[in-house]
Amino acid sequence: MARFRTWVSIAVAGALGLALTGCSSTGGKRAEDARKAQQAQGKAAVNTPKWTFSMITHSGDGDTFWDIVQNGAKQAAVKDNINFLYSHSDEGNQQAQLVDAAIDKKVDGIIVTLAKPDAMKAAVARAQKAGIPVITVNSGSADSKKFGALTHIGQDETIAGEAVGDELNKRGRKKALCVLHEQGNVGHEQRCAGAESTFDGKMTNLYVDGTNMPDVQSSIEAKLQADKSIDSVVTLGAPFAATAVKAKQDAGSKAEVDTFDLNEKVAQGLQDGSLGFAVDQQPYLQGYEAVDLLWLYKYNADTLGGGKPVLTGPQIVTKEQAAKLAEYAKRGTR
Amino acid sequence: MTTTAPEKQPEPQLDERLLKTSPWKKLLGRPELGSVVGAIAVFVFFAVAADSFLRATSLATVLYAASVLGIMAVPVALLMIGGEFDLSAGVLVTSSALVSSMFSYQMTANTWVGVGVSLLVTLAIGAFNGIMLTRTKLPSFIITLGTFLMLTGMNLGFTKLISGTVSTKSIADMQGFTSGKDLFASTFTIGGVDFKVTIVWWLALVLVATWILLRTRVGNWIFAVGGDVDAARAVGVPVNKTKVGLYMGVAFGAWISGQHLLFSYDVVQSGEGVGNELIYIVAAVIGGCLITGGYGSAVGAAIGALIFGMTSKGIVFAEWNSDWFKFFLGAMLLLATLLNHWVRKRAEASK
Numbered sequence: 116m117a118r119f120r121t122w123v124s125i126a127v128a129g130a131l132g133l134a135l136t137g138c139s140s141t142g143g144k145r146a147e148d149a150r151k152a153q154q155a156q157g158k159a160a161v162n163t164p165k166w167t168f169s170m171i172t173h174s175g176d177g178d179t180f181w182d183i184v185q186n187g188a189k190q191a192a193v194k195d196n197i198n199f200l201y202s203h204s205d206e207g208n209q210q211a212q213l214v215d216a217a218i219d220k221k222v223d224g225i226i227v228t229l230a231k232p233d234a235m236k237a238a239v240a241r242a243q244k245a246g247i248p249v250i251t252v253n254s255g256s257a258d259s260k261k262f263g264a265l266t267h268i269g270q271d272e273t274i275a276g277e278a279v280g281d282e283l284n285k286r287g288r289k290k291a292l293c294v295l296h297e298q299g300n301v302g303h304e305q306r307c308a309g310a311e312s313t314f315d316g317k318m319t320n321l322y323v324d325g326t327n328m329p330d331v332q333s334s335i336e337a338k339l340q341a342d343k344s345i346d347s348v349v350t351l352g353a354p355f356a357a358t359a360v361k362a363k364q365d366a367g368s369k370a371e372v373d374t375f376d377l378n379e380k381v382a383q384g385l386q387d388g389s390l391g392f393a394v395d396q397q398p399y400l401q402g403y404e405a406v407d408l409l410w411l412y413k414y415n416a417d418t419l420g421g422g423k424p425v426l427t428g429p430q431i432v433t434k435e436q437a438a439k440l441a442e443y444a445k446r447g448t449r
Numbered sequence: 450m451t452t453t454a455p456e457k458q459p460e461p462q463l464d465e466r467l468l469k470t471s472p473w474k475k476l477l478g479r480p481e482l483g484s485v486v487g488a489i490a491v492f493v494f495f496a497v498a499a500d501s502f503l504r505a506t507s508l509a510t511v512l513y514a515a516s517v518l519g520i521m522a523v524p525v526a527l528l529m530i531g532g533e534f535d536l537s538a539g540v541l542v543t544s545s546a547l548v549s550s551m552f553s554y555q556m557t558a559n560t561w562v563g564v565g566v567s568l569l570v571t572l573a574i575g576a577f578n579g580i581m582l583t584r585t586k587l588p589s590f591i592i593t594l595g596t597f598l599m600l601t602g603m604n605l606g607f608t609k610l611i612s613g614t615v616s617t618k619s620i621a622d623m624q625g626f627t628s629g630k631d632l633f634a635s636t637f638t639i640g641g642v643d644f645k646v647t648i649v650w651w652l653a654l655v656l657v658a659t660w661i662l663l664r665t666r667v668g669n670w671i672f673a674v675g676g677d678v679d680a681a682r683a684v685g686v687p688v689n690k691t692k693v694g695l696y697m698g699v700a701f702g703a704w705i706s707g708q709h710l711l712f713s714y715d716v717v718q719s720g721e722g723v724g725n726e727l728i729y730i731v732a733a734v735i736g737g738c739l740i741t742g743g744y745g746s747a748v749g750a751a752i753g754a755l756i757f758g759m760t761s762k763g764i765v766f767a768e769w770n771s772d773w774f775k776f777f778l779g780a781m782l783l784l785a786t787l788l789n790h791w792v793r794k795r796a797e798a799s800k
Contacts, residue, residue, distance in 0.1 A: 142619075143553070143557030144555045144556070176601065176719075178615060178720065179614065179616055321771055326722060326725070327722070328710060332513075333513050333761075334761070334762065334765055336510045337507065337762040340504065340507050357714065361713070380716065
């Protein structure tokens with residue numbers, strides 16, 4: 116073992132030495148720092164008491180989308196002098212427990228998603244009883260009002276899906292593939308069903324294992340090889356769009372790849388033409404508005420939407436807008 | 450419980466592996482025989498059920514799916530033959546990709562530096578698993594479950610801390626990326642069909658692992674520690690070293706897979722890899738490795754990966770209703786394993 120350790124330390128030292136000499140003159144952290152230096156930092160704009168707001172979502176670990184939501188919420192929290200707390204669990208009952216914990220902590224406001232409405236019903240009712248205002252975001256537009264939330268901010272998944280169907284018609288597509296990366300996610304099913312309802316051509320669903328990129332790629336590839344008549348592929352999350360493009364190239368298919376949600380690579384893909392369009396539900400806005408509206412409610416008893424959900428999407432993004440959005444996607448706000 | 454132990458032979462001065470046995474008997478004694486039959490059955494099934502399955506391009510897709518899995522299934526099989534398993538193998542692949550990506554990016558270093566650092570870190574995690582296991586004598590289930598959870602958290606935590614988002618930044622514009630891509634994520638063309646380079650890595654790993662298992666002293670140690678630890682220790686097998694080495698072998702596989710992930714998608718999502726560890730184990734088991742250790746082969750694990758690849762892609766080629774995808778997958782795997790088991794029983798009975 117001792118000799119093994121010696122070898123490890125020699126190897127580590129060698130690698131560090133290499134790291135110092137073997138620098139890349141393109142890309143990397145240095146280029147990013149140069150960009151960051153140009154950006155300004157936010158400061159609190161109000162002197163209301165430092166309220167604590169808690170956001171509890173149904174996100175899994177390491178989801179890009181929810182990262183952008185958080186960025187929006189944090190930015191608004193800085194401006195509104197809010198102490199912002201975030202927690203998440205993709206299991207319905209654990210998400211409800213996190214809401215309970217926030218109530219026990221006596222926070223001043225709760226932001227919650229209703230991806231699994233039945234599991235969340237009791238928790239939201241408890242918040243109500245404790246006099247804590249609740250705003251729902253992202254999913255749950257149907258149940259938000261029923262559960263007694265102040266307002267709902269988000270995209271109606273079915274409407275977003277319908278927008279995709281319309282856009283595919285506009286582009287003269289005949290046969291589309293809807294790629295679902297989480298089996299059993301209600302929102303995903305609604306998106307594909309919405310798209311199918313307005314799409315004049317034929318749409319089929321394909322389930323892939325979202326935690327395993329090579330599997331996503333080979334599954335889409337297999338589908339495109341099996342059915343050469345597919346002329347468009349719609350992925351439901353930004354990270355899967357680039358993979359679909361690769362799969363399409365490897366399968367020798369001419370299909371157009373379109374996607375829900377944005378990230379840096381999607382913006383790039385739109386620019387270079389490897390992607391057709393993206394449906395953005397503006398996650399940054401969902402986080403930002405939720406915190407801001409809670410603040411407005413605490414400060415001024417304001418609400419928004421008049422009992423109807425406040426929609427943040429769908430916004431169809433194509434090549435024209437992509438150049439501007441690429442910059443924002445890079446900093447994690449689009 | 451070893452494959453290489455025909456009982457009493459007339460020439461004791463010769464190494465037992467050099468003794469002549471009839472080719473037929475040799476074949477029946479191989480642990481991968483069952484999985485070969487299973488693989489042929491699955492192949493024939495999908496060749497009939499899906500018209501596009503037999504196209505060369507389709508087979509290249511199937512081979513790609515099998516190779517990505519196989520690169521991990523082979524070292525995992527060796528570990529299983531040595532009597533242990535590794536629940537952290539799935540997320541370790543992601544960790545490995547994250548380390549090379551973030552190191553290169555943050556240090557603005559040539560990507561090859563990141564790849565090298567990642568190899569060291571990944572091997573160190575493998576060694577950690579092995580050393581913890583041999584020092585504490587706790588079951589591998591507990592040790593590697595702990596590592597699995599810690600790695601899952603660290604993947605996310607470090608990525609968020611360092612990159613500010615949950616995926617790494619693109620390193621595609623950095624020096625050394627193109628050559629890295631050539632090695633880990635390129636394609637080569639045979640007869641107009643594109644094949645992924647992972648297939649070569651996979652086959653190379655199978656060859657090396659088979660050579661180690663059947664032709665070296667270390668191979669005997671692996672069978673010995675998996676068969677009976679105390680007996681192995683009694684005859685002077687370095688049990689601890691062997692086990693640590695096996696975990697480092699899995700880590701090496703994770704490193705190759707991780708670099709493939711990084712260089713084919715140039716950004717890495719930090720939440721990936723969870724659940725894949727079970728698929729590696731499944732592939733090894735389909736390939737004839739015993740969960741209890743001491744029996745199995747690298748070729749078998751590779752064929753297990755092939756069965757899994759054919760099944761998961763064959764279902765897509767056959768265009769079955771995708772609501773039932775997981776069900777079909779489970780049923781096919783169960784059938785393949787049962788067939789495999791049945792063939793092995795027959796083979797053992799006829800010996």
